[in-house]
Amino acid sequence: MEPAELLAAYERMTVIRRTEKAAHDLFLQGLVKGTTHLAAGHEAIAVGASAALRPDDYVFATYRGHHHAMARGATPEECLAELMSRATGLCRAKGGSMHLTKASTGMLGSYAIVGSHLPMAAGAAWSARLRGTDQIAVAFFGDGATNIGAFHEALNLAAVWKLPVLFVCENNLYMEYTPIADVTAVPRPAADRAPAYGIPGEVVDGNDVLAVEEAVARFAARARAGEGPALLEALTYRHFGHSRSDPASYRPAEEVERWLKHDPLDLARGRLVEMGVSEAVIGEADDRATSLVQKAVEAAKAAPAPDPDEALTDVWADGGAAWRT
Numbered sequence: 001m002e003p004a005e006l007l008a009a010y011e012r013m014t015v016i017r018r019t020e021k022a023a024h025d026l027f028l029q030g031l032v033k034g035t036t037h038l039a040a041g042h043e044a045i046a047v048g049a050s051a052a053l054r055p056d057d058y059v060f061a062t063y064r065g066h067h068h069a070m071a072r073g074a075t076p077e078e079c080l081a082e083l084m085s086r087a088t089g090l091c092r093a094k095g096g097s098m099h100l101t102k103a104s105t106g107m108l109g110s111y112a113i114v115g116s117h118l119p120m121a122a123g124a125a126w127s128a129r130l131r132g133t134d135q136i137a138v139a140f141f142g143d144g145a146t147n148i149g150a151f152h153e154a155l156n157l158a159a160v161w162k163l164p165v166l167f168v169c170e171n172n173l174y175m176e177y178t179p180i181a182d183v184t185a186v187p188r189p190a191a192d193r194a195p196a197y198g199i200p201g202e203v204v205d206g207n208d209v210l211a212v213e214e215a216v217a218r219f220a221a222r223a224r225a226g227e228g229p230a231l232l233e234a235l236t237y238r239h240f241g242h243s244r245s246d247p248a249s250y251r252p253a254e255e256v257e258r259w260l261k262h263d264p265l266d267l268a269r270g271r272l273v274e275m276g277v278s279e280a281v282i283g284e285a286d287d288r289a290t291s292l293v294q295k296a297v298e299a300a301k302a303a304p305a306p307d308p309d310e311a312l313t314d315v316w317a318d319g320g321a322a323w324r325t
Contacts, residue, residue: 009051009268011286013043018076019066019296024036026297032097037242038066039067041207041236041238041259042067042238044206044264047212053220058136059072059140060137061107061111062170063110063112065110068110068140072105072106073107078090079100081303085306086306087305088300092310115151121167122139122163125229137164139168143180143190145169146184146193190232200222202230202232206234206236215232236264237260
């Protein structure tokens with residue numbers, strides 16, 4: 001990335017971090033109902049990957065998918081309004097925190113069932129193949145999904161058919177509350193499985209936006225050229241617990257401290273300084289991000305509740321809900 005591109009990526013990551021903090025604060029105020037799974041700490045994966053993708057590529061994410069929705073074009077206001085069950089939400093209050101979707105920008109959903117979207121990403125890649133485009137599909141998933149059957153089924157089929165799909169594991173070391181290393185036979189739960197399917201597997205620093213962008217760009221070019229899928233394992237760490245009800249007290253204090261010193265925003269900021277970008281310019285990006293999210297919070301709070309008459313729209317593609325066979 002050139003300095004201007006990295007500055008834009010840094011600002012996007014900062015917007016995501018501020019939005020996640022706002023979601024946390026709004027929950028404490030009783031304005032966000034249900035559960036939330038914050039992605040603070042994962043920002044570099046979403047932003048770095050998106051920088052390497054085209055606008056018409058497809059992205060699938062997990063219930064911890066706020067960062068991917070925003071990296072693919074959803075605004076903080078749309079996301080926060082959705083979390084607050086407002087009519088102006090990204091899914092008009094029908095999706096909530098775990099199902100952020102913006103099909104118009106290729107963000108084809110966040111999925112609460114672990115691993116369920118990996119075969120869907122393979123299907124989207126197959127669709128691109130049938131239509132003769134050179135689009136690719138990318139499935140982001142957590143380390144816990146590597147022990148789910150759908151993970152292996154999707155990798156196998158993608159490898160056999162050489163589909164243009166990239167599988168990206170956001171390995172934050174914990175599958176909910178259990179260390180992934182305690183229940184997995186190989187040390188790298190994603191990358192070490194790649195050889196079994198004859199596809200490339202690689203580990204990358206998931207907190208380094210430049211490293212993620214480079215790896216995704218390389219594998220995306222490979223997929224577009226008809227060389228098939230790849231598996232990227234991005235090492236990262238969540239700043240909050242698994243969900244809003246989890247204090248994450250099971251994580252060793254020294255581990256938390258070590259990872260917090262390896263913050264994606266701090267790494268990007270340091271790279272900007274090395275490139276000659278002034279602290280004043282970086283500070284302006286911080287200020288713009290803060291202002292944007294503050295305005296988003298106020299707009300979401302002021303937004304109307306959804307119309308109950310719309311509850312059954314969007315069940316079918318034509319907008320209806322009548323049962324059919």
